[in-house]
Amino acid sequence: MSGLFRGEVDGILSDITFFGDHFQWETLGTGTRSRVPADSIVAVIPVGSENILLYLKHEGDEGGKDKKNISLETLNLSGLPPSGFFSKYTGSLPPYLAAPGPEGASSNVHIVLSTLSGTQGASVFFSNALKPLLSYLKLKAYEVHETRSAETIIELAKDVFLPRALSGHPQTIILLSGDGGLIDLIKVFSEVPEDAAFTKPVVCLIPMGTGNGTANSTGLLSDSTFGLSSLLRGSPKDLPAFRVRLPPGSMYVADEGRERIPVADAGQEADIYGVVVASWGMHASLVADSDTAEYRKFGVDRFKMAAKELLHPSDGSESHRYRGTITLVKKSSTTGLEEEHLVDRESHMYVLVTLVSQLEKGFMISPSSEPLDGQLRIVHFGPVAPGRAMELMGLAYQGGKHTEEPEVGYAAVEAVRIRLTEDGDDASERWRRLCIDGKIVSVPVDGESCIEVRRSQRFFCQLVM
Structure with missing residues (x-):
């Protein structure tokens, strides 16, 4: 007392x-x-x-x-x-909320309500919590944008945020979204030439997603204010990103798996940037399989439900063995040069590369990761019995103890290269899907295609934390 x-x-x-x-x-x-x-x-x-x-x-x-x-x-x-x-x-209004907008614009503060994130609570949270808070703070000059589709944030970034960033105007984006909203912003900002003048927007994340890996890993959910305390008393820091280089023919999988959208022009490699996770294998499959309206209503439990079906298929078959080669690129402790290490197996169950410690609250996938430290780490293991797979994942809820088990590979890396070798009936697109911050991408199999995940040297925004 x-x-x-x-x-x-x-x-x-x-x-x-x-x-x-x-x-x-x-x-x-x-x-x-x-x-x-x-x-x-x-x-x-x-x-x-x-x-x-x-x-x-x-x-x-x-x-x-x-x-x-x-x-x-x-x-x-x-x-x-x-x-x-x-x-x-107590404290005064932070500068990223107090600065005036550019000439002709009402404000440099934008509030984005991702209406489809998580359990679809962004609009109500804004009305019941954020809007009254801003009123008490006497902050009236802001613009509210409510998403109408999965493309709204990308459209906003192209039409509103990017032009202002290229014009040198500071701006703050209060993002009521999951990790997907961040990757939508970064998708647009990453298209800017590396040598272009670009004023990084400040992003204040109010986590509304299912997993909220960024928020859980940076401490935004360490109290019960859903990021509102950080909004007022945090400070902006560069948000590290990774780049995923994809082979020609890669496709976004959207609309609950029914739609295919080319990632790049025909015959071209493509780069996608993320800030949380890139995965292939069981993690990518369960994220993709659980991305339906029926599953989403169960919140974070949808992942466990999808995992059960993957490990114990209802048709009685064995769980899938994902075929491919994995090369880890590490920096030598003596020379400082990059060295390649081939993982000694040709089939896999779980392959995940991440910049964060937690994928959801308490799920400590990478216990060595520190907030915004920018270090890529990989967690991977080969085919194991379904019960053992669930046991390993259960250990992630015990402070990341899965990384201490003999079946699990865990390492800091500069890059990871994956070459898929699925063939015959196993070449089904279902086993060629990647998860990049919740976005699902399918890649072709032609024996030569390679996927590379590498830490980006570019920063596209600052995160208040």
Whole structure:
């Protein structure tokens, strides 16, 4: 306990107590006791002799999994000491929210609501939490963009964000989305020539996706404010990215697997950039298989459901062995030069390259990764019995202990090269899919095609964290 004070809460005289993990008050006369968890406090705003405490309330939703049940609540406090428990929650509007827009534009602050992300709670979260917060902060100059389709963020980036970045104008994008929204922005920004003048946008991520790998790995979900506390008290840092070089003929798989969209012009290699994960094998398959309206309503549990079908096919067949060669490119500790190491097996079950530590809350896929450290790491293992595969993945929920098991390869790399050798009936497109930050890409098999995942030396935006 850090102190006992007598003051007013919403105009009612109360005994107020500060604990390390919560703020509590007891109304004089009635003895009614109430509390606010410390990790749900978004901000404390001084107004004259009072302080307005803003916090998120998770109504009837333990853990706040459903963003539609979250609202911003306020308490008016008076008679309290000016510093102490609340000092870390107070502060002025950060410069990336306060700067004016370019000439002729109303603001340099854009709010993007990805309406299809996760359990589709972005619009409600904006209305119930973010919009009231900005009102209390007296921030009125911002533009709201609500997605109408899976292409809306790409269109916004091309039509609005990119021209301003090329003109040298700072801008802030408050992105209510999963990791897919980030990769849409980066897809457009990466098309800019490397030598072009480009002012990196500042991105404030409010995680609305299913896995939220970026948010979980950078600490944006370390409290219960869904990134609102970082929005106000964070600082922008360069967001590392990786580049996936794809062979000619690669296709985006969209619309629940029914549509094929060329990644590049016919006969051309293509580069896709990501910030979280690139995978082939079981991880890519379960992400692709679970990307349906029927599966998405189960939230993060959809991945476990898809994994069960992959490991125990309903037709009674064995789980698939993904065929190909994998080459790890590492930097020599003595010469500093790149060296190639061929993985000694021709069939695989799990191949995942990542820049982050967690793919979802508690799923520690790469325990050595630090926030925004920019180091690529690979996690991979060959065909194992279905029960053992589930056991290995279960160990990822125990602080990443799967990386200590003898079947699992885990290493820091400069790049990873994958050459698929699926043939015969096994050449089905189902086994030639990659997952790049939730986007599904199918690649052809012609015996010569190579996929390379490599850390990019370019930074396309800054992330507030």
